[in-house]
Amino acid sequence: MKDELEAFAKDALEQIQLASSAQSLEEARVHYLGRKGKITEILRGLSQVPEAERPAMGQAANQVKQSLSEAIDARKAELEAVSDANEGEPADFSLPSRRRSEGHIHVINQVTEEILSIFFELGFQTATGPDIETEYYNFESLNIPADHPARDSHDTFFVKPGVVLRTHTSPVQMRVMEKMQPPVAVVVPGRVYRVDNDASHSPMFYQIEGLLVDERVSFAELKGTLMLFVHRFFGKTAKIRFRPHFFPFTEPSAEMDVSCTVCQGKGCRVCKHSGWLEVLGCGMVHPNVFRHAGYDSEKYTGFAFGLGVDRIAMLRHAIPSITHLYENDLRFLEQF
Numbered sequence: 001m002k003d004e005l006e007a008f009a010k011d012a013l014e015q016i017q018l019a020s021s022a023q024s025l026e027e028a029r030v031h032y033l034g035r036k037g038k039i040t041e042i043l044r045g046l047s048q049v050p051e052a053e054r055p056a057m058g059q060a061a062n063q064v065k066q067s068l069s070e071a072i073d074a075r076k077a078e079l080e081a082v083s084d085a086n087e088g089e090p091a092d093f094s095l096p097s098r099r100r101s102e103g104h105i106h107v108i109n110q111v112t113e114e115i116l117s118i119f120f121e122l123g124f125q126t127a128t129g130p131d132i133e134t135e136y137y138n139f140e141s142l143n144i145p146a147d148h149p150a151r152d153s154h155d156t157f158f159v160k161p162g163v164v165l166r167t168h169t170s171p172v173q174m175r176v177m178e179k180m181q182p183p184v185a186v187v188v189p190g191r192v193y194r195v196d197n198d199a200s201h202s203p204m205f206y207q208i209e210g211l212l213v214d215e216r217v218s219f220a221e222l223k224g225t226l227m228l229f230v231h232r233f234f235g236k237t238a239k240i241r242f243r244p245h246f247f248p249f250t251e252p253s254a255e256m257d258v259s260c261t262v263c264q265g266k267g268c269r270v271c272k273h274s275g276w277l278e279v280l281g282c283g284m285v286h287p288n289v290f291r292h293a294g295y296d297s298e299k300y301t302g303f304a305f306g307l308g309v310d311r312i313a314m315l316r317h318a319i320p321s322i323t324h325l326y327e328n329d330l331r332f333l334e335q336f
């Protein structure tokens with residue numbers, strides 16, 4: 001009888017676990033613990049058991065009864081928890097799904113990636129440098145000595161004496177040349193900082209620097225490279241022009257304009273009726289810069305350029321104010 005009781009208990013516990021609704025659980029309870037149930041039957045049958053075994057058997061049967069009723073309570077709680085969670089309307093699987101809102105790449109990064117990919121095709125590699133830069137790399141090494149008036153045009157944030165937030169990506173030219181021998185062909189994306197803040201200036205903005213150094217690099221290569229870039233980025237019909245300019249680290253230097261992408265050069269508000277948009281500064285690397293890098297300026301020549309990513313993004317998408325790029329207003333950002 002003891003074996004029979006154990007087998008019964010095992011089977012009953014299993015069935016209770018398998019009950020998948022309140023109704024089937026109630027049926028199991030009646031079947032096992034009810035007045036006509038199995039336990040009752042066993043307890044009634046105790047009188048047939050030899051007297052010596054009777055107390056132990058009775059105790060065992062009561063224990064089984066107890067544990068079955070606990071198991072039923074526990075299973076009941078489980079089933080209730082599940083049904084609470086499923087309460088409400090039954091699911092309608094034919095409904096269209098809810099649209100998930102997706103993040104995407106910021107317009108500045110989109111434009112940066114597009115520009116870089118054009119230069120990658122030409123064999124340029126990326127290089128990067130620190131935002132917090134020494135005055136040596138940001139100025140001196142680039143042929144801008146301490147008392148030079150050219151420093152005035154870079155309204156500099158000082159971190160502490162001798163250390164600045166870089167005002168351009170040009171210091172990375174020097175960092176690259178210190179580590180590599182020519183031929184060097186790098187593009188350098190990065191943040192730069194100047195004390196400036198209005199509709200077309202942000203105290204932090206983005207530049208991409210370009211540097212190519214090898215034997216016999218001429219201004220023709222600079223022009224050809226930039227022309228290819230402009231045709232790829234702004235389209236085949238875009239025209240370019242160079243205006244003489246001054247940068248201490250290039251000689252000769254120029255600023256490059258692109259025919260206005262909005263009016264095709266006819267003159268409009270965006271180009272201030274000039275038909276041209278200024279997009280970058282460039283020139284042939286100054287021999288003094290090579291000297292600081294430890295390059296032989298008799299053997300090597302090179303060109304460099306620095307373009308403003310924010311400006312190019314604004315031109316491409318007709319964005320009226322640079323502040324839009326940095327306010328993180330989703331209504332603006334989602335348009336790109």
Ligand code: PHE
Pocket residue numbers: 167168169170209247250253281282283304305306307
């Ligand atoms: N660093 C210059 C600027 O920020 C741009 C530049 C880069 C000009 C490389 C010439 C060569 O204004």
